[in-house]
Every structure is written in C-alpha cells, then in structure tokens.
Amino acid sequence: MPAVAASSTTKVLVSGANGYIAVWVVRKLLEKGFAVRGTVRSDAKGAFLKEAFKSYGDKFELVIVPDITKDGAFDEAVKGVDAIEHTASPFHFNAKDPQELIEPAVKGTVGILASALKNGSAVKRIVVTSSVAAIVHNDPNPIVLDENDWNEQSPKEVEELGENATNTAKYRASKTLAEKAAWDFWNTHKSEVKWDLVCINPPFVLGPTIHEVSNAAALNTSARQFYDAIVKPDNGGTNLDSAGCWIDVRVLGDAHVAALEAESAGGERIIVNAGAFYWQQWLDVANALEPSPIPSHTLSKGTPGSWKGKTYPVVYKTAKEERILGLKKTTMEILARDTLADFEAKGW
Numbered sequence: 001m002p003a004v005a006a007s008s009t010t011k012v013l014v015s016g017a018n019g020y021i022a023v024w025v026v027r028k029l030l031e032k033g034f035a036v037r038g039t040v041r042s043d044a045k046g047a048f049l050k051e052a053f054k055s056y057g058d059k060f061e062l063v064i065v066p067d068i069t070k071d072g073a074f075d076e077a078v079k080g081v082d083a084i085e086h087t088a089s090p091f092h093f094n095a096k097d098p099q100e101l102i103e104p105a106v107k108g109t110v111g112i113l114a115s116a117l118k119n120g121s122a123v124k125r126i127v128v129t130s131s132v133a134a135i136v137h138n139d140p141n142p143i144v145l146d147e148n149d150w151n152e153q154s155p156k157e158v159e160e161l162g163e164n165a166t167n168t169a170k171y172r173a174s175k176t177l178a179e180k181a182a183w184d185f186w187n188t189h190k191s192e193v194k195w196d197l198v199c200i201n202p203p204f205v206l207g208p209t210i211h212e213v214s215n216a217a218a219l220n221t222s223a224r225q226f227y228d229a230i231v232k233p234d235n236g237g238t239n240l241d242s243a244g245c246w247i248d249v250r251v252l253g254d255a256h257v258a259a260l261e262a263e264s265a266g267g268e269r270i271i272v273n274a275g276a277f278y279w280q281q282w283l284d285v286a287n288a289l290e291p292s293p294i295p296s297h298t299l300s301k302g303t304p305g306s307w308k309g310k311t312y313p314v315v316y317k318t319a320k321e322e323r324i325l326g327l328k329k330t331t332m333e334i335l336a337r338d339t340l341a342d343f344e345a346k347g348w
Helices: 020-032 043-052 054-059 099-119 153-164 167-189 221-231 249-261 279-288 319-324 332-345
Strands: 011-015 035-040 060-064 083-086 125-129 143-145 196-201 204-206 243-248 269-271 275-278 314-316
Touching: 011 020, 020 035, 020 043, 020 083, 020 249, 035 043, 035 054, 043 054, 043 060, 054 060, 083 099, 083 249, 099 125, 099 167, 125 167, 125 249, 153 167, 167 196, 196 249, 204 221, 204 249, 221 279, 221 332, 243 249, 243 314, 243 332, 269 319, 275 279, 279 332
Parallel strands: 011 035, 011 083, 035 060, 083 125, 125 196, 143 314, 196 269, 204 243
Antiparallel strands: 243 275
C-alpha cells in the first residue's frame, strides 16, 4: 500500500502520547511536518505535552482515552487520521498477575485496530510498537535471531505457571501475544481495510527523556535501569556481567516516522537494534567520556574490561531495517554522553 507522506494536513494518531518512547515519536513526527493527535488517559497527563509542543499550534492536539482496554476506546480518536502509531502498552517487571500486562497490551492493540476498521476510513498505515520480547527466547547457548523468530517460550511459561512465572516471562508474553493478535486481526480483515500494518521490534530502549518525569526514581523501566547501573554508587544492584541489546530512543522515534514513509515497510515486522552490550561495557564507556557529562557524580568503575572477549548471548540481525528504514544509529559513546548530560541538567 502507499506510504504516508509528511504534510501539514497529514495527521497521525499516537496512542499513549505521554510515554517515554511516544513523546519522541510525537516530536519526530512534528519536526518532519506531520500533524499529530495524541491520546492520554486524562487532562492532567496531557498538560505537560501541551506545554512542550505549544509552538506547533493546532498541528498538535490531544484527546482523552481513559481506558485502552474498553471496547471502542479509540473509536473517536481514529476519525480523520491518516496513520496511527500505537505505542501504548505497559512495560515493567512488577506484575503479580500476568494479566496486568497481557490484558492492556492485547486489548489495547486489537482495540485500536478494531476502531480503525470501524471509523478509520482515512487511515493508510498503522505502526505498532512491539519488542524483541516477542522474538527472543532463553537459551543456554548464544543465539542469533531475526524477524522470522517468535517467542513461543514465554506465553507457554505464563500459561503453565500463571502468577509463578518469572516477571520477565510475563512481560515478554504480553508483547508476544499483543503482536500476534495484531497480525491475526490484520490478516483476518485486510480485504476490508485500506491500511496496512507495520510492527517495530526494539530491544532495551535507552537515551534522554523528554516526557514528564519528576525524579530519577520515577523514570520508565529501561531508562531507570541505565541510571541505576551507571550513576548509582552501587550500580543499583545491577549485575554488570549481564547482557542485553539496545537502541537509542531518538533513533526509535526516527524508525516510527520512517515506517510511515517507506512504502516497502507495509506488512513487515522490523527489528530496530543498535547492538549488544554488557552493563560493564556501558560503565566503561561512561567512565571514558572526557570531560564527564555528569560531574556532580563520581561513577563507579566495576571491573573495567571484564566484558572483553565474551560472546553476547543474543544478537539480532538488522538487515531488514537497513534495507527498508535506513536508520542512522547513534554510538554507545553518543548515547551515554547525551543521557548522562540529561541527568546532570535535571539535577539527578
């Protein structure tokens, strides 16, 4: 299907617009020339955004969607928009009942697609923020994964163990089930709609914050872990020998814009990943920055270089992203400097 071109009359709906990723998506869309309608749960949740984007005038508007799990929650919000960026989904590791994560992830995703089917006559493309959580599985051996892989392991663990499943499995299951539900819905209804579907699958999302955050303890899950691991004297209890993969939140914002503009993105799930890391590696990068971007703190050292020569447990292929989206990635040094400088400017 045709791509969605930026213009002042092209309106994009961004769900959960006050979230860590979503605010960057809103900003990148506005900077590119799109008009944006954001959804928030209440007027209070939107006040910060109105102030942050007031220079865009009527090119930025907000609508209230109090509960994304309710049937028809997005019925009004989708009217008159040309595209949808669905970012609203919980991300934390504190759920006792797996449904705390699964229900809003699945119902919110299917709900916005159902509203687009019902009322989104102008919609040409819907981009859903999924995750590599929908791709990865635990393996004792190093693994290399791509968009053909699905996480069957976590939903099975949650189904079998319920509240006794690991917190990681509960979160991963929510992302897997939500993305599968999105593709199932689209495949069922694709003959009825004028829009196509794109799923973006990022790993750990890091980088500066431009959403409303009162203090470091209130940061979203991934940014908070970076703060704890790098800035706190005891590394926040982080196991510096543990590993993951990362993407700069600003690049992820670019990915959401590119996923609208690239015709060939339609019908694709796309891993957006800058690379793998060990937490000690981030600590080494941060300590090597001169001058220090966070002079109010003396960063711990950990065990410098202990990650060198180790194999990363998970690596994601990014050939599809490179071919379709062509993103310009940041380096670990750039992300660490900008993020630590952001913490310093906020007095954290």
